[in-house]
Amino acid sequence: MAVYTQVSAEQLAELLIRFDLGELVSAKGIAEGVENSNYIVDTTRSRLILTLYEKRVDVADLPFFLSLLDHLADRGLPVPRAFADRKGEQIQQVTGRPACLIEFLPGFSVSHPTPPQTRSTGEALGQMHAALADFTLERPNSLGLPGWRALAERCGADLDAITPGLRAEIMAELDWLDQNWPADLPRAAIHADLFPDNVLMLDDAVAGVIDFYFACTDIRAWDLAVTHSAWCFANDGTAYDPALGRALIDGYDSAFPLMAEERAAFAVLARGACVRFLLTRAWDWLNTPADALVTRKDPLAFHRRLDLYRTASAQSLGL
Numbered sequence: 321m322a323v324y325t326q327v328s329a330e331q332l333a334e335l336l337i338r339f340d341l342g343e344l345v346s347a348k349g350i351a352e353g354v355e356n357s358n359y360i361v362d363t364t365r366s367r368l369i370l371t372l373y374e375k376r377v378d379v380a381d382l383p384f385f386l387s388l389l390d391h392l393a394d395r396g397l398p399v400p401r402a403f404a405d406r407k408g409e410q411i412q413q414v415t416g417r418p419a420c421l422i423e424f425l426p427g428f429s430v431s432h433p434t435p436p437q438t439r440s441t442g443e444a445l446g447q448m449h450a451a452l453a454d455f456t457l458e459r460p461n462s463l464g465l466p467g468w469r470a471l472a473e474r475c476g477a478d479l480d481a482i483t484p485g486l487r488a489e490i491m492a493e494l495d496w497l498d499q500n501w502p503a504d505l506p507r508a509a510i511h512a513d514l515f516p517d518n519v520l521m522l523d524d525a526v527a528g529v530i531d532f533y534f535a536c537t538d539i540r541a542w543d544l545a546v547t548h549s550a551w552c553f554a555n556d557g558t559a560y561d562p563a564l565g566r567a568l569i570d571g572y573d574s575a576f577p578l579m580a581e582e583r584a585a586f587a588v589l590a591r592g593a594c595v596r597f598l599l600t601r602a603w604d605w606l607n608t609p610a611d612a613l614v615t616r617k618d619p620l621a622f623h624r625r626l627d628l629y630r631t632a633s634a635q636s637l638g639l
């Protein structure tokens with residue numbers, strides 16, 4: 321459950337007065353999610369999402385995220401815009417936190433993706449990358465390679481409490497990534513967290529892509545590698561499904577052709593994706609208070625995925 325900040329009906333009604341979005345009918349905290357507090361809000365006119373930014377979201381980055389959403393929505397991609405109030409402001413303050421009222425998109429997140437759903441997701445990611453070719457704002461990736469090492473150092477010896485030997489293995493993997501990380505691949509604005517819970521599906525089609533709060537400027541193919549690591553395994557990371565890998569890459573390639581250099585570096589990028597999610601999950605595992613209303617995610621699920629990318633052939637990855 322991710323509701324870190326409680327919002328009263330009175331506070332919500334007061335917020336809605338600033339907008340032309342109708343009056344409050346009901347509001348309910350949303351169980352899913354990890355980073356922010358989210359409420360589903362029904363008004364006399366429509367259904368909305370209220371997001372209060374918590375934890376890793378820096379308010380100074382909100383203009384980047386909101387412009388990115390507007391840019392994609394203007395180009396017909398199914399992403400939710402933040403509504404502007406009557407003064408034209410998208411970013412609000414609710415109970416002292418930065419907050420936005422966001423378009424509600426239909427659809428459901430799948431826990432066990434099928435090949436057609438995974439193909440649609442690859443295609444949607446390729447369409448986003450095509451649409452972002454002329455997006456000019458930049459945001460450095462604070463959770464890129466240098467950030468992973470800093471996070472590993474902050475976790476320190478506690479990593480071994482998750483599983484013995486984890487700290488040394490992560491440090492060795494970071495050294496390997498430092499030596500093998502591709503230097504010259506195209507960089508662009510990317511989603512950087514396209515997990516199944518951030519894609520809303522209707523049947524086999526993508527009806528919505530949400531949660532752009534890790535979006536940043538980084539190696540474009542890394543976005544596909546993150547998505548591969550998130551979509552093509554059993555949730556606990558034990559089993560890789562090559563049919564899902566092929567579906568994801570085919571879908572992406574049909575919308576935005578993958579370059580030979582990106583294919584060649586794909587397994588390295590995917591190893592980086594595993595380290596990134598292993599480390600943020602490990603940090604949360606070690607630092608989330610026991611009484612927090614949030615479900616911690618298993619860091620070792622990404623430790624297990626690493627093995628596949630160390631050994632798999634390009635063909636089995638779907639390349």
Ligand SMILES: Nc1ncnc2c1ncn2[C@@H]1O[C@H](COP(=O)(O)OP(=O)(O)O)[C@@H](O)[C@H]1O
Pocket residue numbers: 322350352353354355356357358369400422423424425426429517518528530531533
């Ligand atoms: N625009 C939206 N339309 C419909 N549902 C949404 C929307 N944004 C968020 N949600 C719902 O809220 C949940 C949590 O949102 P998310 O942005 O993933 O939170 P977090 O940033 O905390 O991980 C999603 O899984 C989804 O169920």
Ligand SMILES: N[C@@H](CCOP(=O)(O)O)C(=O)O
Pocket residue numbers: 352353354355513515517518531597600601617
């Ligand atoms: N996708 C990340 C966690 C970030 O949570 P999200 O709900 O914002 O996607 C993970 O699975 O570790």
